[in-house]
Amino acid sequence: MKDDDSNIPLSDIVKDHGKSIASLLVEIAGNRPPTGKCLKFIRELECLAMVENPSEKPRLIRRRINAFEENDYVALSYTWDKSDHESPEKGRYEVRTRDQRPRFLSSPVRDCVFDRVFSFMRARDLRYLWIDRHCVRQRTCKTTDICDHKRCNEKQHALETMDLVYQQSKHPVTLLGRPIEWEHELDLLDRILTGQFAKQLKETPHDEVLQALSLLSRITKDIWWIRAWTFQEDYRGRPDMTLLIRHPPFLEAKKQSCRNFSDVPNEICIDSVNFSEASTDLCRAVQDKSQRDDVLHHTEHILGAAGSYKNLLKGNMPMTPTVIHDIQRRRLREPWDKLPIIANCCQYDILINNKHMEKSKTLSISTLAMYILNGEILRNEPREDRSSMLENTLSKFLEKQAFDGFCPPESEHDLTFNKGCRFVDAEITPIGIKTKGHLWKLGRIIDTSRFCLPLPQAKEKPCSFAEDEQQYLAKLAAELRRLHEPTLAWHIQRFLDYDRTRPDENSDKETFSRQYMRIMVKGLVAAIKKGNLLRSARIWSPQRNDNPCSAVFIWDADVANNTGLKGKPYRYDNYRKRERTPEFAFTASRPLQRGFQDRGTNDIDHHVSLEVKWSSLAGNSPDDYPQLFIKRWLVGLCFFYGFPRTNVVFPWPSSFHTVSH
Known part of the structure; x- marks a missing residue:
C-alpha cells in the first residue's frame, strides 16, 4: 500500500487490506492517542526580534511570549522553496542558537524573506516575528515510530498546535513570490478587489476580461498556493491574514493612490479574505457570461487555488469535504502530516496519529476515522447497490456521502452554523x-x-x-x-x-x-x-x-x-x-x-x-x-x-x- 493513498479508490484500499471499511475503521479507532493540544507551546511561544547594529550583519535574538495574552506578533507564512521570482541568496541574517552558550549562526532562510517581513514590521511598528524554520525545532529523528526524545516531542507538539500560532496572531502575513510589475496590472488588481470589474463585466471587452483572469492565474500559480501547510496557515489566520505582493519602486505613487494596498514600501498588502471573495465573485460572473475554453481554463484554476467557500458552497452544505479535498490535493513532504492539518482546519478535538498504529496504516481510512470520531455526519439511508460508492477516492466519497441537508436559520452564517452540526461523543463500532x-x-x-x-x-x-x-x-x-x-x-x-x-x-x-x-x-x-x-x-x-x-x-x-x-x-x-x-x-x-x-x-x-x-x-x-x-x-x-x-x-x-x- 502506498504511503499516501488519497488518490486511490476506496475499493482498492479494501482489496489491498482484505478487510471492509467498517473493519479498518474499528482497528484504526482503537489506536488513537490521547486528545488535546499542548498549550505550553503557545504559552511559551518562541519568537525572533531584530537587534540592529549597522556595523554587523542583522542579528535575530529569541524571546518567549504568551500568545494567549500577547498577540501583537507577526506569524509568517511562506515557502521554504524559492519561487522563480525570488533571489536564492541567504546568510545575511544571523539567528541566535538555543545552546547554553548561545552563538549567532547564519540563517538558511532566504534574505529576501527577512527583508520583506521586517519591512512590513517596521511599517506597522511590530517587534516580534514567528517563523517556523527557526521557532520550531527542525533537527529531529527520522523515525516513523513514537520517539521519546524531548526535541522530537516538542516538534510533534508544534505541528499539532501550529494552527493556534496563526489564529492567535493579530498580524499573520503571507509572502507571495510573483510580483506586480506594471501599472496596468496594479490597476486591474485594484478594480478586481474593489468589485468594480465584476460589476462592469457586461461592458468589458473579452480581451480585458482575459487580462484580469490571467493576472489572477499568475498570482495563484505561486508555489505558496499549492502547499498544504500554507493552506492551513491561511485558513486559520483568517480573517486577519494579509497577503504581500512585491512591486517595483516606480509603482509606489500609483499604489498609494489606490488606497487599498497599505503603505508598506514596495509591497502591495491585500486582505486574504477579500482576495478570495473578490476572485470568486469575478470567476463566477465570468462563468455565467461565457463558457469559452480560454475563460474556463483560468476560472477553474483560480477557484481551485483561492475559491471562497462562502461564495461557492450552498447554505445547506458542509464545508468539511471541500476542506479535506483541498488539503489532499496540495503538496507535502510527509503525506501523513495531512492528518494534523485536516484536524486543525476542521477544528477536530480527536486526532489520529499514524505513529500510534500497529496495523492497517492507510491514510484515507485514517482520515475517514478522524472525520467520524469528531462527529461528522454521513448519510446512511438504505439504498440498493451502494458498493459503487467505493469506486471513489475518499474526498469524492465524502462529497457524495456527507450529509448535506442542513437548515441554518436565516440569521446565522450558514457554513459556520453547519460546521457545528456534529454528533456528540461519537464512537466507531462494527455496526x-x-x-x-x-x-x-x-x-x-x-x-x-x-x-x-x-x-x-x-x-x-x-x-x-x-x-x-x-x-x-x-x-x-x-x-x-x-x-x-x-x-x-x-x-x-x-x-x-x-x-x-x-x-x-x-x-x-x-x-x-x-x-x-x-x-x-x-x-x-x-x-x-x-x-x-x-x-x-x-x-x-x-x-x-x-x-x-x-x-x-x-x-x-x-x-x-x-x-x-x-x-x-x-x-x-x-x-x-x-x-x-x-x-x-x-x-x-x-x-x-x-x-x-x-x-x-x-x-x-x-x-x-x-x-x-x-x-x-x-x-x-x-x-x-x-x-x-x-x-x-x-x-x-x-x-x-x-x-x-x-x-x-x-x-x-x-x-x-x-x-x-
Missing part, C-alpha cells in the same frame, strides 16, 4: 456510529395557519428577544394550552420569562445551550409567521411511553426541499396515513470542551437535530441500542430537563461492509 442524545417520538401536527388567538402585546420589561419574537413565543404557548399541550406550553413560557430576568446578560458569556435555543426561536417564529406546520414531540423512553410533549419542530419549513427516503416530498395530506408508523427525531448538543491544565482542545460547539427512521422498533430487546437512519434535518425547540441521554447507533452505509477478494 455503525454510536453516539448519545435524546430520541423523540413525534406527535401532533400543528397547523399554525389555523391559530385563532390574538397576538399578545410584548411585555414592557426588558428582554433580549426582539419584540415580535416575544409576541409569537407567547402566542405559541397560548395556542399549545388551547390544544391541551400544557407541559410544552409551560416550558416555552418559562423560557421566555427566564430571559426577561436577565436582559443585560453579556452575550459573550451566555451559555451555548441558550445561544442555540435563541437561534431555534428565530426559525420557529419565522415559521409561525409564514403559517407553516409544526410538530410536537415527547422524549422516547424504553421504560415509559407517557412522557409529556416537551419539544416542537418546524415540520414543513421548505416542503420542496424536504424529501423522504424515496425522494417524495412530505405533504400534509399524507400525514394521517403515516401516523400509524411511529416517527422519530434525534437531537444532541454540547458546548465545546476546553481541556485541562496544559492539554487544550481544538473543539467547537456540537449540535444535531434530525428526523430519523427506526425501522426495527418492534423487534428490539430493551438492551439493544436504537439503530437510526437519517431522513432529514429538523429545526426545533427542545426541553429535556431531567431526561438522560440515550445511546443510539447510526448504522454504516451498506458499502462499508463490502469486502473485495
Whole structure:
C-alpha cells in the first residue's frame, strides 16, 4: 500500500487490506492517542526580534511570549522553496542558537524573506516575528515510530498546535513570490478587489476580461498556493491574514493612490479574505457570461487555488469535504502530516496519529476515522447497490456521502452554523456510529395557519428577544394550552420569562445551550409567521411511553426541499396515513470542551437535530441500542430537563461492509 493513498479508490484500499471499511475503521479507532493540544507551546511561544547594529550583519535574538495574552506578533507564512521570482541568496541574517552558550549562526532562510517581513514590521511598528524554520525545532529523528526524545516531542507538539500560532496572531502575513510589475496590472488588481470589474463585466471587452483572469492565474500559480501547510496557515489566520505582493519602486505613487494596498514600501498588502471573495465573485460572473475554453481554463484554476467557500458552497452544505479535498490535493513532504492539518482546519478535538498504529496504516481510512470520531455526519439511508460508492477516492466519497441537508436559520452564517452540526461523543463500532442524545417520538401536527388567538402585546420589561419574537413565543404557548399541550406550553413560557430576568446578560458569556435555543426561536417564529406546520414531540423512553410533549419542530419549513427516503416530498395530506408508523427525531448538543491544565482542545460547539427512521422498533430487546437512519434535518425547540441521554447507533452505509477478494 502506498504511503499516501488519497488518490486511490476506496475499493482498492479494501482489496489491498482484505478487510471492509467498517473493519479498518474499528482497528484504526482503537489506536488513537490521547486528545488535546499542548498549550505550553503557545504559552511559551518562541519568537525572533531584530537587534540592529549597522556595523554587523542583522542579528535575530529569541524571546518567549504568551500568545494567549500577547498577540501583537507577526506569524509568517511562506515557502521554504524559492519561487522563480525570488533571489536564492541567504546568510545575511544571523539567528541566535538555543545552546547554553548561545552563538549567532547564519540563517538558511532566504534574505529576501527577512527583508520583506521586517519591512512590513517596521511599517506597522511590530517587534516580534514567528517563523517556523527557526521557532520550531527542525533537527529531529527520522523515525516513523513514537520517539521519546524531548526535541522530537516538542516538534510533534508544534505541528499539532501550529494552527493556534496563526489564529492567535493579530498580524499573520503571507509572502507571495510573483510580483506586480506594471501599472496596468496594479490597476486591474485594484478594480478586481474593489468589485468594480465584476460589476462592469457586461461592458468589458473579452480581451480585458482575459487580462484580469490571467493576472489572477499568475498570482495563484505561486508555489505558496499549492502547499498544504500554507493552506492551513491561511485558513486559520483568517480573517486577519494579509497577503504581500512585491512591486517595483516606480509603482509606489500609483499604489498609494489606490488606497487599498497599505503603505508598506514596495509591497502591495491585500486582505486574504477579500482576495478570495473578490476572485470568486469575478470567476463566477465570468462563468455565467461565457463558457469559452480560454475563460474556463483560468476560472477553474483560480477557484481551485483561492475559491471562497462562502461564495461557492450552498447554505445547506458542509464545508468539511471541500476542506479535506483541498488539503489532499496540495503538496507535502510527509503525506501523513495531512492528518494534523485536516484536524486543525476542521477544528477536530480527536486526532489520529499514524505513529500510534500497529496495523492497517492507510491514510484515507485514517482520515475517514478522524472525520467520524469528531462527529461528522454521513448519510446512511438504505439504498440498493451502494458498493459503487467505493469506486471513489475518499474526498469524492465524502462529497457524495456527507450529509448535506442542513437548515441554518436565516440569521446565522450558514457554513459556520453547519460546521457545528456534529454528533456528540461519537464512537466507531462494527455496526455503525454510536453516539448519545435524546430520541423523540413525534406527535401532533400543528397547523399554525389555523391559530385563532390574538397576538399578545410584548411585555414592557426588558428582554433580549426582539419584540415580535416575544409576541409569537407567547402566542405559541397560548395556542399549545388551547390544544391541551400544557407541559410544552409551560416550558416555552418559562423560557421566555427566564430571559426577561436577565436582559443585560453579556452575550459573550451566555451559555451555548441558550445561544442555540435563541437561534431555534428565530426559525420557529419565522415559521409561525409564514403559517407553516409544526410538530410536537415527547422524549422516547424504553421504560415509559407517557412522557409529556416537551419539544416542537418546524415540520414543513421548505416542503420542496424536504424529501423522504424515496425522494417524495412530505405533504400534509399524507400525514394521517403515516401516523400509524411511529416517527422519530434525534437531537444532541454540547458546548465545546476546553481541556485541562496544559492539554487544550481544538473543539467547537456540537449540535444535531434530525428526523430519523427506526425501522426495527418492534423487534428490539430493551438492551439493544436504537439503530437510526437519517431522513432529514429538523429545526426545533427542545426541553429535556431531567431526561438522560440515550445511546443510539447510526448504522454504516451498506458499502462499508463490502469486502473485495
